[in-house]
Amino acid sequence: MVELKQQHSKPTPIVPEKSVSGRTLMLLIAIMTFLCAVTLGGVILIQKSALAWSQDVGREVTIQISPVEGELMDANLRLAETIAEATKGVANARALSIEESEDLLKPWLGEGLDLTELNIPRLIIVRLSDPANADLETLENELKIIKGASLDRHDVWRTQLNSMAGTIVFSGVLGLVLIILATLLATVFATRGAMATNREIVDVLHFIGASNRFVAKEFQGRFLKIGFRGALIGAIFALIFFVLMGALSSNILPNSSSEQVSILFGTFSLGIIGIFWILMLVPIIAGLTAFTSRMTVRRFLSQIAW
Amino acid sequence: MIEFENVGLRYGDGPEVLKDVSFSIEPGSFHFLTGPSGSGKTSLLRLLLLSLKPSSGTMSMFGEDITNLKRERLLELRRHIGIVFQEFRLLEHLSTFENVALPLRVLGQSEENYKDNVTELLEWVGLGDRMHAKPALLSGGEKQRAAIARAVIARPEILLADEPTGNVDPALSERLLHLFAELNRMGTTIIVATHELNMLKKFDYPCLQLTENGELNYG
Numbered sequence: 001m002v003e004l005k006q007q008h009s010k011p012t013p014i015v016p017e018k019s020v021s022g023r024t025l026m027l028l029i030a031i032m033t034f035l036c037a038v039t040l041g042g043v044i045l046i047q048k049s050a051l052a053w054s055q056d057v058g059r060e061v062t063i064q065i066s067p068v069e070g071e072l073m074d075a076n077l078r079l080a081e082t083i084a085e086a087t088k089g090v091a092n093a094r095a096l097s098i099e100e101s102e103d104l105l106k107p108w109l110g111e112g113l114d115l116t117e118l119n120i121p122r123l124i125i126v127r128l129s130d131p132a133n134a135d136l137e138t139l140e141n142e143l144k145i146i147k148g149a150s151l152d153r154h155d156v157w158r159t160q161l162n163s164m165a166g167t168i169v170f171s172g173v174l175g176l177v178l179i180i181l182a183t184l185l186a187t188v189f190a191t192r193g194a195m196a197t198n199r200e201i202v203d204v205l206h207f208i209g210a211s212n213r214f215v216a217k218e219f220q221g222r223f224l225k226i227g228f229r230g231a232l233i234g235a236i237f238a239l240i241f242f243v244l245m246g247a248l249s250s251n252i253l254p255n256s257s258s259e260q261v262s263i264l265f266g267t268f269s270l271g272i273i274g275i276f277w278i279l280m281l282v283p284i285i286a287g288l289t290a291f292t293s294r295m296t297v298r299r300f301l302s303q304i305a306w
Numbered sequence: 307m308i309e310f311e312n313v314g315l316r317y318g319d320g321p322e323v324l325k326d327v328s329f330s331i332e333p334g335s336f337h338f339l340t341g342p343s344g345s346g347k348t349s350l351l352r353l354l355l356l357s358l359k360p361s362s363g364t365m366s367m368f369g370e371d372i373t374n375l376k377r378e379r380l381l382e383l384r385r386h387i388g389i390v391f392q393e394f395r396l397l398e399h400l401s402t403f404e405n406v407a408l409p410l411r412v413l414g415q416s417e418e419n420y421k422d423n424v425t426e427l428l429e430w431v432g433l434g435d436r437m438h439a440k441p442a443l444l445s446g447g448e449k450q451r452a453a454i455a456r457a458v459i460a461r462p463e464i465l466l467a468d469e470p471t472g473n474v475d476p477a478l479s480e481r482l483l484h485l486f487a488e489l490n491r492m493g494t495t496i497i498v499a500t501h502e503l504n505m506l507k508k509f510d511y512p513c514l515q516l517t518e519n520g521e522l523n524y525g
């Protein structure tokens with residue numbers, strides 16, 4: 001039994017397992033992966049939230065009717081409601097009463113104002129049952145018969161939201177690329193350091209006839225391991241971070257602010273896709289680390305004189 | 307098998323360490339290499355190991371002119387050469403067994419394949435019970451024998467040994483030389499650098515003699 005175990009035990013790696021620079025590099029890769037994962041998670045959350053916002057906003061359009069000389073506001077409001085409700089994909093349409101409009105404006109204009117005296121535009125909230133297939137073109141055309149009526153699809157707002165989300169996603173991806181680049185540069189230095197520290201091993205291997213490929217493979221194997229472990233640790237901590245933040249936002253924060261946070265970040269739920277991408281960082285970063293160190297080793301070996 | 311013609315060697319732009327060295331060595335022969343300390347024995351062995359390039363002259367090994375050798379080919383040629391370094395150069399983090407097995411590992415053999423061979427050789431050099439010890443725990447003589455075992459495990463055609471008896475008592479050093487003689491009888495070409503003159507007297511092999519200023523005498 002003991003004999004068997006001895007025979008099948010793996011030989012000691014030729015490049016020492018516990019070299020100091022290896023552990024430092026592993027820590028560095030763990031931290032960098034954590035940063036990558038948090039950035040990536042943030043980007044995913046923001047994109048998801050932006051999508052959700054944009055959908056919520058898309059569930060409503062507003063008809064605005066400005067007062068025009070000689071037109072009867074109330075009749076026009078009724079007419080607009082009827083037109084809207086007859087449109088495909090609309091659930092219902094309801095004009096805001098003067099009181100409701102007053103309530104809306106109160107924070108801006110102060111108490112005790114009387115809108116009957118002011119000629120302010122009136123609003124009709126049109127709720128869509130099927131935003132994707134709502135025939136808003138027809139609605140817009142038909143509203144032309146009412147003087148002073150216009151349709152606000154919240155397009156400007158949505159465009160702004162989308163471009164903001166786009167900017168954040170772009171910055172996030174840029175950050176991601178830079179973090180990975182920094183990790184690779186650190187890997188180059190660590191590999192060079194490891195080669196220099198283990199120069200005696202490289203020389204001895206060469207003296208007994210090991211090819212550059214053999215030597216490179218030994219080192220690359222070490223760095224693949226370091227990269228994989230570091231990246232795994234970083235990714236796991238990042239997932240823990242997101243779970244904690246999710247718990248924090250729903251439990252510890254008072255209800256109202258928790259609501260705000262969840263409006264902003266969609267309750268920190270990354271979803272399966274988010275978790276998948278964070279875990280995908282592990283093989284990606286490990287692979288890139290191994291590849292970089294292989295290139296560095298090759299260069300180092302090719303520079304050794306005859 | 308080995309041809310040197312007017313080989314000169316200098317380190318960087320230092321003085322010439324070896325001057326105008328010419329000799330040839332037949333396959334299956336046994337040579338001593340002697341000379342005072344600093345005369346260039348180690349340097350000559352490094353030339354033979356292809357770890358230094360001659361600064362002048364020509365040399366060929368295994369019938370190949372080595373001046374224009376590609377590095378990968380050079381590494382291949384080294385697999386036919388076993389070397390015992392003056393300072394042993396065992397890898398500290400590997401056990402004696404693994405150090406000795408290293409050349410076979412480099413050749414791509416698996417442990418199952420070489421385990422018996424390595425164990426047998428270690429027993430033959432008297433290290434059977436030190437197999438799993440790291441070099442740091444070995445005595446000078448034990449390291450020496452481990453280094454020799456590593457040099458011969460892959461059955462090289464040429465064995466180079468730099469002061470292989472420098473760290474051991476006369477009895478053991480004689481045993482080690484008998485070991486070399488045994489390998490030589492089995493066909494290995496052997497060059498042993500030493501400055502132990504009584505060894506030269508005991509074993510009747512030809513001798514390459516380096517002078518203080520790096521010239522070579524055959525004798």
Ligand SMILES: Nc1ncnc2c1ncn2[C@@H]1O[C@H](COP(=O)(O)OP(=O)(O)OP(=O)(O)O)[C@@H](O)[C@H]1O
Nearest residue numbers: 317320323341342343344345346347348349350392
């Ligand atoms: N790497 C090196 N760089 C510069 N000079 C060197 C180097 N190695 C050896 N030398 C010089 O070359 C000369 C020959 O050294 P070498 O080690 O070949 O002598 P040796 O005969 O092996 O000596 P010993 O018997 O003490 O081992 C010495 O003068 C030494 O100072």
Ligand SMILES: [Mg+2]
Nearest residue numbers: 347348392468
């Ligand atoms: Mg020497």
